[in-house]
Amino acid sequence: MIDPTDAELAAMQQCLKPLGEAAGEIGMDRPLLSYTQQEALALINVVVTTYVEAMVQEHERSKYPPVRMQLDQSP
Numbered sequence: 847m848i849d850p851t852d853a854e855l856a857a858m859q860q861c862l863k864p865l866g867e868a869a870g871e872i873g874m875d876r877p878l879l880s881y882t883q884q885e886a887l888a889l890i891n892v893v894v895t896t897y898v899e900a901m902v903q904e905h906e907r908s909k910y911p912p913v914r915m916q917l918d919q920s921p
Contacts, residue, residue, distance in 0.1 A: 853908075857900035861893045868892040 847854065872885045881889070 853901065853904045857897045857904065860900045861896045864892045864896045865889065 850858070868889050872881060872888070878886070
């Protein structure tokens with residue numbers, strides 16, 4: 847990814863824990879080259895799903911900026 851945005855970097859960061867958990871279930875002591883196609887696809891699915899969900903959440907969060915109200919200070 848060329849010049850990822852802050853949101854993209856944050857989404858990538860959110861992928862680390864699910865990726866580690868999935869790799870732990872498969873076997874972290876095994877080299878990636880020894881993973882079956884199904885195991886490799888499971889890792890890809892975890893990362894892509896987590897990344898997309900994080901980007902959707904960021905989009906929804908930024909969709910409506912916070913409301914800033916000016917309170918009338920007169921008595």
